[in-house]
Amino acid sequence: MVKLTSLHMVRRSLPGTSHHTLWLRYRAPYHWPSTLDFLAARCIPGVETCVNGTYRRSLVATGRHAVVHATPSGNQYLRIRLEGVPARALPGLIARLRRVFDLDADPAYINAALSHDPLMARLLQKRPGLRVPQGWDACEQAVRTVLGQQISVAGAMTLAGRLVQRHGEALRLAVPGLSHVFPALSVLAAAQFDNMGMPRARAATLGTLANALLAEPGLLQRGQPLDALLRNLCQLKGIGPWSAYYLALRQAGAADALPLGDVALAKALRRLEGDEANLAERALAWQPWRAYAAQHLWASLGA
Numbered sequence: 001m002v003k004l005t006s007l008h009m010v011r012r013s014l015p016g017t018s019h020h021t022l023w024l025r026y027r028a029p030y031h032w033p034s035t036l037d038f039l040a041a042r043c044i045p046g047v048e049t050c051v052n053g054t055y056r057r058s059l060v061a062t063g064r065h066a067v068v069h070a071t072p073s074g075n076q077y078l079r080i081r082l083e084g085v086p087a088r089a090l091p092g093l094i095a096r097l098r099r100v101f102d103l104d105a106d107p108a109y110i111n112a113a114l115s116h117d118p119l120m121a122r123l124l125q126k127r128p129g130l131r132v133p134q135g136w137d138a139c140e141q142a143v144r145t146v147l148g149q150q151i152s153v154a155g156a157m158t159l160a161g162r163l164v165q166r167h168g169e170a171l172r173l174a175v176p177g178l179s180h181v182f183p184a185l186s187v188l189a190a191a192q193f194d195n196m197g198m199p200r201a202r203a204a205t206l207g208t209l210a211n212a213l214l215a216e217p218g219l220l221q222r223g224q225p226l227d228a229l230l231r232n233l234c235q236l237k238g239i240g241p242w243s244a245y246y247l248a249l250r251q252a253g254a255a256d257a258l259p260l261g262d263v264a265l266a267k268a269l270r271r272l273e274g275d276e277a278n279l280a281e282r283a284l285a286w287q288p289w290r291a292y293a294a295q296h297l298w299a300s301l302g303a
Contacts (some may be wrong), residue, residue, distance in 0.1 A: 001271070003193060004211040018066070020087075022080040023073065023119045026103040029129030032072045035101065038133050041153055045161030046168070049177040057136070058171050058181045061089040065172040065181055070097070078103065084173055099222075099253070102131035110289050117285045119272060123296040132295045139185040142209045142252040145243050149202060162196050176247065189214045205238025212236055222253040229254065249291045258283050258290035268297040 032053075040050035048057040054071045066084035073079035078101060085093060098104055106130045114120040123132075135141025143163065148156040167187050168180035183191070188210040193203035213219055219232065229252055233244035245259035259265065260280050269277045286293035 002078060018064075018082075018084050018086055020085060020090065022079075022082070022090075023077040024080060024094065024098060024101075024103055025077055027108070029077050029107060030072070030075075031130045034127055034130050034234045035133055036072075037299075042157060044144075044157060044164060044182070044287075046164050046171075046179040047182050051177075052101075055176060056175065058173075058175070058178045059136070060181050060184075061093060067171075067173055067175050067178060068093075068097070070101070081230065083175070096136070100134050100136060102133060105131055110292055113187075114286060114289055114293060115151055119282070120293055120296065123300060127296065127299055130247065130292065130295055130299060133289050134253060134254075136182075138213055138217075138251055139188065139210065140182050141247065142213060143188065143206060143221070145246050145250070146202060146205050146238070147198070148246075148273040149205075149243060158256075159196060159198055163193070166196070167191050181275045185210060185214055201238060205236075208237055209215075209239065220247060220251045226257060227255045243272060249294065256288040256289060256290045258286070258294045262294075264301060265294055265297050268300050272297075272300065 010240050036050060036053060039048070039055050042196065043050055048055070050056075054069055056067060056069050057065050059068060061084065064084055064086065066082060067091075067098075067227075068085075069081040069083075071079045071081075080097060082093070093211040111124050111128075115124055135144065136213075144156065144160065147159045147163075151159075153157075164180045164182060169183075171178055171180055189207065191207070193206050194200075196203065218224075220229075226248060230241070230244045233239050233247060234241065240261075241261045242261045245257050248254040248259035249259070260283065266279050269279050269282060273282070283290055283293065
């Protein structure tokens with residue numbers, strides 16, 4: 001076993017192979033049922049599965065097709081099994097996995113701030129350690145966000161599956177339920193999205209956002225000021241406030257991003273506090289952790 005840091009360890013199953021097992025440490029508590037439910041509802045057909053508490057997905061690691069299997073292990077570790085990943089790709093992949101599963105969050109610090117609000121105090125008790133899952137990469141999350149404009153999650157994933165079948169590469173590893181890797185950004189920037197069952201304007205937005213990311217790789221980079229990020233995104237044709245806030249929350253890691261125009265968030269708040277509850281007014285009490293407040297509201301709606 002090779003210790004990398006106090007937060008994660010690596011064990012190679014066979015010396016010199018591309019198979020590895022990782023244990024990624026996090027601060028407890030972590031409400032895994034909510035994260036797994038979130039991922040299961042949003043699996044892109046052919047690219048991801050989430051079955052019996054294990055999330056699997058295909059990926060490309062330093063030009064090679066690979067697969068990750070992620071399963072919660074105990075109350076402090078996420079167990080990761082990797083196939084096809086060269087050793088040199090491990091540091092970057094570990095950082096990505098920690099971001100995707102929001103493993104570096106400090107639940108005690110976040111809870112202390114949110115629990116001053118009575119509604120959030122109740123939700124925190126129900127789902128202690130709730131995290132905000134992040135997108136796998138900027139390209140994939142951009143596609144998910146655009147496909148999800150004004151349709152259900154299930155509908156968006158159906159469209160994503162069609163996109164993967166048309167533009168993704170066939171997976172070179174044999175893993176049940178996985179057939180493709182998600183299309184590369186350069187492929188999507190030049191792709192046509194006609195006859196996929198989406199409005200023409202939305203298809204155009206996919207191309208616009210893919211080309212914007214190709215021209216400016218740091219467009220959705222973490223750590224940038226939220227106002228500047230939202231302003232830059234809303235300058236792109238087809239990207240309105242909801243999409244900009246959702247990308248900030250889900251990809252740029254903006255802890256205070258909350259899409260006020262989200263229908264599900266408004267519905268959740270009305271269910272919890274009555275028909276007169278106003279999301280914009282209530283959200284003021286949840287700063288600077290409104291992304292976590294939004295995740296609690298979404299989770300409260302159930303399956």
